Amino acid sequence: MTNKPMPEPTPVSAPFWQSLREHRIRIQYSPSAEQYVFYPRILAPRTLVDDLEWREISGLGTLYTFTVGDRPTAPPWSDSLPQLLAVVEWDAGPRVSTEIVNAQPGELKVGMRVQPVFCDYPDDGITLLRYELEN
Amino acid sequence: MGLRGEAAIIGMVEFAPQRKPTRTPRFSIEQWALLSASALADAGIDASSVNGLIASGISESDRFAPATLSEYLGIPINYGEVVDLGGATAAGMVWRAAVAVELGLCDSVLVMLPGSRDFPTSSRRPAADRGYFGASSNNYGSPQAEFEIPYGNLGQNAPYAQIARRYASEFGYDPRSTAKIAVDQRTNACATPDAVFYGKPITVEDVLASPMVADPIHLLEMVMTCHGGAGVIVANAEVAKRSRNRPVWIKGFGERISYKTPTYAEDLLRSPISQAAQTAFGMAAIGRDEVDVASIYDCYTITVLMSLEDAGFCEKGKGMEFVSSHDLTFRGDFPLNTAGGQLSFGQAGIAGGMHHVCDGARQIMGRSGAAQVSDCNTAFVSGNGGIMSEQAALILQGD
Numbered sequence: 001m002t003n004k005p006m007p008e009p010t011p012v013s014a015p016f017w018q019s020l021r022e023h024r025i026r027i028q029y030s031p032s033a034e035q036y037v038f039y040p041r042i043l044a045p046r047t048l049v050d051d052l053e054w055r056e057i058s059g060l061g062t063l064y065t066f067t068v069g070d071r072p073t074a075p076p077w078s079d080s081l082p083q084l085l086a087v088v089e090w091d092a093g094p095r096v097s098t099e100i101v102n103a104q105p106g107e108l109k110v111g112m113r114v115q116p117v118f119c120d121y122p123d124d125g126i127t128l129l130r131y132e133l134e135n
Numbered sequence: 136m137g138l139r140g141e142a143a144i145i146g147m148v149e150f151a152p153q154r155k156p157t158r159t160p161r162f163s164i165e166q167w168a169l170l171s172a173s174a175l176a177d178a179g180i181d182a183s184s185v186n187g188l189i190a191s192g193i194s195e196s197d198r199f200a201p202a203t204l205s206e207y208l209g210i211p212i213n214y215g216e217v218v219d220l221g222g223a224t225a226a227g228m229v230w231r232a233a234v235a236v237e238l239g240l241c242d243s244v245l246v247m248l249p250g251s252r253d254f255p256t257s258s259r260r261p262a263a264d265r266g267y268f269g270a271s272s273n274n275y276g277s278p279q280a281e282f283e284i285p286y287g288n289l290g291q292n293a294p295y296a297q298i299a300r301r302y303a304s305e306f307g308y309d310p311r312s313t314a315k316i317a318v319d320q321r322t323n324a325c326a327t328p329d330a331v332f333y334g335k336p337i338t339v340e341d342v343l344a345s346p347m348v349a350d351p352i353h354l355l356e357m358v359m360t361c362h363g364g365a366g367v368i369v370a371n372a373e374v375a376k377r378s379r380n381r382p383v384w385i386k387g388f389g390e391r392i393s394y395k396t397p398t399y400a401e402d403l404l405r406s407p408i409s410q411a412a413q414t415a416f417g418m419a420a421i422g423r424d425e426v427d428v429a430s431i432y433d434c435y436t437i438t439v440l441m442s443l444e445d446a447g448f449c450e451k452g453k454g455m456e457f458v459s460s461h462d463l464t465f466r467g468d469f470p471l472n473t474a475g476g477q478l479s480f481g482q483a484g485i486a487g488g489m490h491h492v493c494d495g496a497r498q499i500m501g502r503s504g505a506a507q508v509s510d511c512n513t514a515f516v517s518g519n520g521g522i523m524s525e526q527a528a529l530i531l532q533g534d
Contacts, residue, residue: 065304067296067300069292069350070349071348073293076287095399110304
């Protein structure tokens with residue numbers, strides 16, 4: 001168990017969380033806009049077209065930005081310092097909020113290649129999507 | 136499209152911010168009444184011309200804020216509004232008030248932001264748990280609850296640091312330049328007796344030696360929440376004539392809202408103030424070089440730096456050079472946040488955004504005391520809510 005707040009999938013987002021449980025990444029795609037979409041929505045953002053479909057992506061991407069948090073962003077993270085809070089830009093296009101794991105703060109640089117790390121929380125039925133530097 | 140410039144700020148109130156509250160605890164509707172009475176007294180008019188009010192939320196009621204306030208103040212209104220734009224709320228309220236006045240809906244509009252969380256405490260009900268989610272929402276169905284908070288991405292410090300980090304990678308980063316913003320504003324606070332850091336000058340070395348809270352942002356580059364409150368009265372020309380203050384005409388405004396979490400910004404380094412400022416300057420038909428004082432929302436130094444660039448005061452990516460090569464104090468060649476800004480005057484919660492409106496108006500009225508900029512006629516004011524995600528700009532001018 002964890003005392004950190006965990007996500008609760010919604011009817012629309014459930015396929016995303018289901019794919020993470022399978023250690024795969026599926027996000028939405030709008031054929032009319034020719035764009036991947038994240039986070040999951042009921043209609044395509046910008047156009048509001050009703051054509052979103054689920055597609056699997058590799059989840060590989062680059063480190064768009066990050067910060068090294070030496071003070072917890074909230075009490076549940078007080079024993080998880082430093083927090084390596086990151087934004088990853090997927091090769092598929094959209095950006096995703098995440099944390100970097102298996103790395104030293106000093107080695108992080110904007111633009112680095114990163115790869116997914118699937119972190120299972122069986123008690124919560126949730127898999128979180130974290131990132132590490134690409135091998 | 137735009138304002139004719141026929142609505143003016145004619146009175147203002149800004150309670151001196153306090154780190155530890157010593158004033159009598161008051162509910163937010165009580166603070167609203169006290170702020171309104173102070174601003175009316177400042178303008179030298181009575182309440183008879185007031186027929187509009189603009190609020191943010193009130194603490195005593197989750198809904199029906201305008202009606203609750205109208206009833207409590209005993210003032211029926213033709214226009215009641217709630218603005219929910221975080222740190223851009225104050226600037227957003229002022230332009231809405233100006234629009235209501237120019238449309239002829241209202242003669243005078245109360246625009247108040249209570250800024251003390253020191254409320255009377257109930258002996259029967261437990262104090263509400265404010266939680267740790269801050270401006271993030273952990274409600275079921277909230278995108279932040281699902282995609283941000285589980286990774287610890289909440290609050291303000293980390294996302295602003297992410298913006299600064301990205302800025303560094305695209306344009307370079309000189310910590311002495313961002314520190315100088317805090318230092319020059321502190322100089323201004325030291326000429327402003329109501330400032331929470333009055334009498335406490337700092338140096339660039341002090342800023343760089345302060346703890347690194349979220350790399351690259353130091354403690355002295357972040358606002359500290361205080362108790363206070365601020366507001367203005369916006370009125371038509373007829374009421375303005377009866378005011379004892381030099382009218383501060385609202386000549387231009389702009390507003391732009393584009394995301395809540397910066398992860399989803401189209402371009403993290405081109406903030407919405409660029410469109411808002413462009414609209415405001417176009418409406419006022421003046422150039423950047425005609426601005427006598429700039430009062431720029433300053434929750435963090437990186438916010439000021441990027442706002443200067445995106446509002447068009449310097450070239451994109453040259454903000455570090457700009458702040459290093461200009462004296463940003465009230466005596467300088469680019470007076471910025473002349474009462475200390477929120478960094479050094481103090482951020483009274485949501486009223487912090489109103490500090491910048493008051494700073495600009497006070498300078499144009501010629502009431503800034505030791506920090507007065509000579510021959511000050513034009514002010515640029517910015518508001519910034521969320522994580523540089525909702526921003527507003529105002530152009531204020533004296534006759």
